[in-house]
Amino acid sequence: MAQNKIVTLAHGGGGTASAELTEKVFMPALSNPILESLSDGALFDPPKNGRLAFSTDSFVIDPIFFPGGDIGSLAVHGTVNDIAVCGGIPKYLSAGFVIEEGFLIDDLERIASSMGEAAKKCGVAVVTGDTKVVPRGKVDRLFINTSGIGFVPEGVNISPENVKEGDAVIISGSIGDHGMAVLTKRKGLEFDTEILSDSQPLNALIEKILKADPGIKMMRDPTRGGLAATLCEIAKSSGNGITINETELPINENVRSVCEILGLDPLHVANEGKLVAFVLPKNAGMVLEAMKSHPAGKDSAIIGTVGGPEAGRVEMKTSFIGNRIIEPLVGDQLPRIC
Amino acid sequence: MKYMSEFRDGGLAKKVVSVIERESKKNLRIMEFCGGHTITLLKYGIPDLLPPSIEMVSGPGCPVCVTSKGEIDTAIELSKRNDVILASFGDMIRVPGTEKSLLQAKAEGADIRILYSPDDAVKMAKENREKKIVFFAVGFETTAPVTAASIKLAENLGVENYFVLSAHKTTPGILGALLADEVKLDAFVCPGHVTAITGTAIYAPLTDAGKRCVVSGFEPLDILTSILMLVRQVNKNIAKTEIEYSRVATKSGNLHAQKLMKEIFEPIDALWRGIGVVKGSGLKPSTAYSRFDACEQFSLKIPKDDKETKGCICDQILRGKSKPTDCKLFKTACSPDEPVGACMVSEEGTCSVYFRFGGMQKGEMVGAK
Structure with missing residues (x-):
């Protein structure tokens, strides 16, 4: 599309320019037999047994290209992971693009191709999509929504209700990488670090976990609000207290340092490629081994147990002396000023 | 983290706690002035480690908290002007004024930006010549020199559309107010970063009144060590200012920053939220720099009569x-x-x-x- 370097309102008009965008940008990157039919909706067969999992997420990240990923791969990983932590095998995605007039076609191609690569890696197909273009200033560059469908095998039942006292709490790797990678590239806060986002699919890792322990009780990916938010939610919805050990928490040294400078708690910083699992104590070692054997879980660690404080509360045994209450984040995460 | 984890060593902390227990004989009421210290104390559960003879009391050392409603309301009024971009630190954005916070004003359409340094506001002024950039400046002596430096920078660069709405507060005035109070305080854990700028001379009125002072760092071992130093002063029956945070703070402070503050700012009476007007405890750009003073340039008068909600203590x-x-x-x-x-x-x-x-x-x- 050499003659047309930027997206114009015509690209969202449903006419020839729209068709050109679909044909020259999206199809080459995302093509698969269902998408190629260019129908109004995607048709596919349901699973022979088990249940369906369905999830949606919108991506409005700034900056859209960040160390370790971009909005395109993130939009695939985000929805794939949401389905996978429900015990679903992700199969099909939809993708909706809201593009600001003036957006570079080159950037859109880069993002579409990154989505395509991510989908391929996850083993999912983008089977239906939509593009809207809005006037300058009406969105910030590009927003993407993805929804996804996955098949949940029979016998898999992931729910906070399964969580009971004594269960082991396992994290699949270091925390806080995504949030800090994005934050350190924000305008006005250009940090000279090489923190990479952990944006990655978790479905292959979860297949390993389900193989090791088909009765796995609960999984969730701690995204916005970080590990603290996820643990507090699960403590509340399962009606249990949770105790974690600070010394067991995997945190990359550069993430720890930047958090220290900005006065942030890594427990509150977003992840995009981690999961926290609740496992029967007798299965914990086995699940941990299975997780460590996959690249996405190589730094997995048992970080705590269910029990300790009163129902709904999370506490951390600190590396100092005492225990500390873990509360979900209030408002937005902002650095201190003195 | 090298040079950080050493100050969070639980084993060492237990030893310091046991020495404090052994040596603490008289009841001691210690105020930690700075909000940063309050966080460390509670985050690491330090009050529960101390013997019953030692009581920790929190003070007025959170600059965001003591920013008056009138100051926030004034910032909101300014932010509503079409020709103004209001910039401030992130912590300030959520704080409610009389009717609303800056965050709400932003949602209603005001152009409000979060910055990490006032120098970025000067940069913003250079890039947006058609707008007036107002930096809503808050903080104690830790941030005031940075604001002063930004005014100097704007002057050097010939930037004429940069203004400061100063809600800066200073430590000596409020220490005097605490001293005049009838509250019983025996000793102070003094703010490490404020002292790094001011030096220790500002604590002379406290020590003259028989209060013990130790300038402390912000790690748990810093604070425990400071408490031990205060206990030892009590046992020796002396009252002086000591520096525990010697890796950062010095007796004379940062002379360059002090000079800059003196050049750019002059003291004014300031209203502290929850406390009232404290004489000479605020800062505004001095006459020579009044063209950078938002109050002066926009003919604003910050109200000096906050009313707190009923029941709030x-x-x-x-x-x-x-x-x-x-x-x-x-x-x-x-x-x-x-x-x-x-x-x-x-x-x-x-x-x-x-x-x-x-x-x-x-x-x-x-x-x-």
């Missing part, structure tokens, strides 16, 4: 007379999500710190004793 808490748990609104009507009083509005506010870290009861500590 922040004035008592900021002066060390009461604790957050004494307040009927604490954890009921007042929370970090919906703050009622000054001490709940910022992450370093005493009530906010108690809310987030302070739920531990004695005896819950793991291996504390």
